[in-house]
Amino acid sequence: MMETSSKEPSQPHQILIVNEDACREVIGRHEAFQAVEAVFASMARGGAYNFPVVREAIGHADALYGFKSGFDREALVLGVKSGGYWPGNAARGLTNHQSTVVLFDPDTGRLKALVGGNYLTAVRTAASSAVSIAHLARKDAKVLGMVGAGYQSTFQLKAALEQRAFEKVVAWNAHPEHLTRLAAICEEKGIPFEGVSRQELGAQSDVIITITSAFEPLLDADWIKPGTHLACMGTDTKGKQEVDHKLLAQATVFTDEIAQSISIGEAQHAVAAQILSEDQITPIGEVINGTNPGRQSEADITLFDGTGVGLQDLAVASEAARLAETGGLAQRVTL
Template sequence: MLIVPERDIADLMTRDAAFDAVERVFAAMAAGDAYNFPVVREAIGHEEALYGFKGGFDQSGLTLGLKAGGYWPNNLEKRGIINHQSTIFLFDPDTGKVKAMIGGNLLTALRTAAASSVSIKHLARPDAKVIGMIGAGHQATFQLRAALEQRNFEKVIGWNYHPDMLPNIEKIATEAGVPFEAVELEGMRQADVIISITSAFAPSLMADHVAPGTHVACMGTDTKGKQEVEAALLAKAAVFTDEVAQSITIGEAQHAVAQGLIAEADVAQLGAVINGTDAGRTSEDQITLFDGTGVGLQDLAVAAAVVDLAVEQGIAIEVDF
């Protein structure tokens, strides 16, 4: 078995490699060549933690495995480590033997950012100039770095429940040479692309905060009850997702479906746009929305890529297991 520790991930995995891996696996999912297993996500009754498993099998890439981990909200304050903790396991699809164990913390951040970045590439208007950020936590910095590579953005605007955190994303904008402005939610109407990355259970971005022609990437809702945007926004938009079954049950679409504003048939796979079997954006004034629920196949794709890189560079640790 090969081991790639968390400490080595930063020197191995790039945003470009994560983007390519996620784009390929979305395409494979839409083509029916890859599928995700049902998600297990539970409150364990200890340390207020949420723990679970995401897995799947990619027939085209022969990638089989799972990610185990979750959210420990007291980690940073009590132990000085990040709240999200995860480990990815890959198995040989021919034999079932374990192939690799990979640190999943940074990879999760990179694959989540890659997913919204892939949606911007395929759904945002080519002339998009202003990007809006809803949320300014740790993951928001990854989201913004990746998104800025997809269009020639000339301005970043941001809003957060706690305004004192906005310097986190202002720093990323400044590093990229793009001016930043803190705005109220109504100010998001000037954005051509909006990324929402919060852990909210009540919507902040409303339908009338979004101008015609905007692409919205909702990246924080991955659990029943969570909600970042008003359900009415999905009714106004062309809705795309990574996994339809997750979108309508634990993703942003769960609320619009429950209220009868949209149906399951109204949610399309982003992979179909990548493959050319769905037209994607059909007009300049159309609102497009990507419901990024986070799927196990994303984790497996980036993990498989990082294992290959670790082997090439002689970094992977081999143990007899």
């Protein structure tokens, strides 16, 4: 007797391929800000959630590689970002951060789109800190401080300058020669720029963005003046650190996701030292939704621990796929 095959009938379907150039064409700072703000709000409402992160040193090329995934039930966005950090890429003329976002149809589980993730990672990270500035920084903030002048710093600077009427930018980088990329942006915007020491940066700044790969504190708690807002954007791995952990005990702390904040984010060190508890950290989505007041006085030090969640990547990638398809910039491939 002939056995019945359990093989599913072939049902060819089309997927979208959205390359890096197309992503740059359709996603600007405005689109990224809106997508990230919306998904943070959805997370706080319980309408979107991230899956556990996998991030490992692969034992080759000093690379870190991993997966960030999640599902937004409100926007019906399901997928995963796969990629990591290859520190030797700069010498090859490549971006150190390499990633691709894979989107699936949440109704069927079928592959929906492959979206370049390098540019989107940079623009969504900048959007995250910009969202924190928009909701937490003092309205009269005049001086922006930048700690770090790597590839992502230019995205951070441009996004931040749109959130407040900054009158000056001060910056520090371990390799001062790289500050020229930030100075060029300020010159283009007509904003005075100055390279300073880290202590002087703390003394002058009303808003500070840290965007480095540091494994030690670059800013001392005593250097930060009352009323400052900090967006700590570089710590996304166990062991990394950008600011003195005592600063988090002095500040009102917000984050994209608490689970990541206490395990791989800037808060990991303060929590380990038992000077900050999990219930003292607030998801920024609560501020966006109006269920948490955010900054409560002009003297408050507010700190946003931007660990980088998969839902950010999925939100901007989904919007990129939609806009690229509408604009005829996506390739269609039949599987």
